[in-house]
Amino acid sequence: MQDTDRRHKEARSAGERLIAGHVKEDPFAAAFKATRMPMIxxxxxxxxxPIIFCNAAFERMTGYSNDELIGRNCRLLQGPETDTRTVDLIxxxxxxxxxxSVDILNYRKDGSTFWNALFISPVRDEEGKIIYxxxxxxxxxxxxxxxxELASARHQAEEAVAKNTAELQxxxxTKTLLVHEVDHRVKNNLLTMASIVKLQARFTKDEVKKQTLMSVLNRIEALSTVQRKLFTLDDIARFDVADFIRELVTDLVSAIGRDDIRLTLDLSPLLVPAVKATPISLIVxxxxxxxxxRGLSDGGGAIHVVVKRLNGHFMIRVEDTTTPVEPDAEAAEFGQLLLEASARQLAASIERKAEGSRRVVEVTLQVDEHQENEN
Structure with a gap:
């Protein structure tokens, strides 16, 4: 008890010496005492x-009197819920x-808690020694x-979002499984149709009929390519025209089996709504x-395919350079009708140019930019 009293007197004496070092008119000392911010x-x-000086604001915040604080270490403000890691940092x-500078849970004299934003700084003398x-x-x-409260509200909101997300997922x-089941059936039907056409072409002796069947087969395979592209992507609502054309044209030219056909591609990535996939595949x-x-399969030549975005439109251009031959009139007419029907479905325009052995066909289609980005 005597030792405690002695330390209390030493601490108070040190505080008095600290105050004595400042004249009454010292504005800093006056501000320290009068400020509403608790200070020690x-x-x-x-x-x-030990604490050797505290202002009235500190007494009010803690509930301790000046006599109860002087000579005590600040740990008297700690309690059962005070974070020991924060204490160790101090x-x-x-x-x-x-x-x-730390935030720490402290206890008042009456046992109630408060969150304390604490800042501690050393005070050094002219020689750099810490004196306070x-x-x-x-x-x-x-x-x-x-x-x-905000954290609780956020937690409740996150739980609600998680629940809704789980329900949506x-x-x-379920929808994805249904779509893929439909896709599976469509692909099976297309494969069945292709197999039937191939078998019929194999048994057909008439060359014109065989060519007609093969043209039908090409169209079925184009649709199969579209179907495969749509349902091997994560986003089945959008269709990459360039990626599709690359595969379709390469397969068409490769199927001819001619080394004298030179194929070049200039394809810019372009996503369009998936509903446009089928008519675009038929157009290409x-x-x-x-x-x-018109001659590539007979005399060879060059074919160049371009896909390009043009200010709210996109263009498919097919250029070929070959020694032309006279195609089958009925097949050419049917192909022309199918091309125009597909173009009308897309509200697309078709422009044709012919210069000697070079022929250019451009199909221009308007793309709703908002629809392209959202789908």
């Missing part, structure tokens, strides 16, 4: 770094003589409570098929 000074050169910073520690505090319990999974198939029928 501790003396690290005394045992246990001890470590004081031992190192460094500034520290200055600490300011701020009770931000109200802010912390609001943060807790379940619905999407007819354009390339027409080039092949």
């Amino acid at each position: 000074v501790t003396d690290p050169n005394q045992h246990d770094n 001890h470590d910073s004081i031992a190192r003589g460094q500034d520290i 520690f200055f600490a300011s505090q701020l009770d931000f319990t109200t802010v912390k409570s609001r943060e807790a 379940s619905a999407l999974l 198939n007819e354009l390339v098929g027409d080039a092949v029928a």
